[in-house]
Amino acid sequence: MRSHRRVRRVGGKSGAGAWGWICAGILLVLGATVLWWLLGFPGRSHTSSDTAERSAKAVTGEELSIWFASPQEDALVAERHRVPAGPTPFERAKASLQELIAGPKGDALRTVSAEVKIREVFIDEQGTAYVDFSEALSQTHPGGPWAEMLTLRSILQTLVANVPEIKRVQILIEGREVETLAGHMDIRRPLDATWVMSQR
């Protein structure tokens, strides 16, 4: 009887030890997970720091790359404008376009009239930015296929340069898709980020 109890006691002690090891293992895994979480896995760390960085930039201002026409109207040139851009793609897109409308600081040429208003900006999950301008974009444009091309490229390049999420841009005028910007350039569909001028 005594030995039987001893055996059972010995056997119970052995089971408790195994459970202890299991619990210790679970605790170790949990601890490691918590530690990994606290230190941060790469994606979360990036998002966190990126958001923090963007928040800081929203307060102190951030340099945006704004594209205007060269004085000879043969190319686009970038200016660096420091503005509070905001942390989201939507805010950065809108801030970039506001700077484009505000115009160049140097001797570059403005491509969009100062009378133009941004009615709305929307970026979908596929990276298409829908930018709704006031009708002044068309009405105040000097016309001519070349000038239209420069205007469209400056809008596209300014957005793509400052908002990596944007892959293409659909121009809207007063909430609607239109045939041309000012009589020549086809803007019925989104302009791709690879949209470039070809010269032969």
Added chain:
Amino acid sequence: MLLHSPSVRARGSVPPWGGEGVTAGNSEPFQALRRWPIAVLVAGLTILAASLPSVGEPLLSPPPDEESPVIVLDPGRGGASNIGGRGPTGLLEKDITLQLATETGRLIEELLGAHVVLTRTDDSDVPLDARAALANQVGGDLFISLAAGGALAPTPREFQTFYFDDLQEKSPAGPEPANERDLAGEARPRRRGALSSSPSIPWDQAQLEFLDASQLFARLLDKNLRAQVAEEGRGVFGLPILPLRWVRMPAVLLDVGALSDPGFEAKLRDNAYLQRAALGIVQAVNDYQALRR
């Protein structure tokens, strides 16, 4: 010359396809020219033709017939709400394009014996798709759209020539031709006067078949215009331009310069300058037709 040929005038009065498109030569600024004595006009045109540089074959004036090519000229802008560019002293793009198209059409008919169709002959605002539709309906062999647009700054900008390029898709036209004559030899069967028996082409892809030919003609236009107006020009470019996209024939857009430049506006007010520009276009058409033969 065929200036007073009854057949030319008859063609110019009532287009066979109906609608507003009529042939060149009946707008008011050039009515006065028709009243000049024939001898003076013939002599003047002969001198002008003789002064052309020796680019391609000489200008010909064969009698017009059913096999004559159809050249569609498209004066940009038009109407009260689509005046286009405006010069510092008030010259309007819609007037310049119509004047240049009318004069060019008259010279093409007289010197080349081709049929000419204008997408508008008065100050009317013709939609872009209607212009393309008219050109396709008459089975044009060449489509030349004319512009005199503005610029971002009131600085000089010389003429530019454009052909259609989507810039977002690879050209389905295949490899570059070996030379200009090979390229010009790719001409399709004539479609004029009857519905085409070929498979239907999506409206938006009408120009794709003619990308190389359009580019060739744009280069010829650039070369001849440089010779005529003594300017370097800004070159030949491919852009997604309407209505070129919808035109089912070789098609180009010629922007003769920035009307917002005071110096250029003064040039455009000079009929002699417009005459030289028109002759440059005529010579380019002649060169293109010579390559196709």
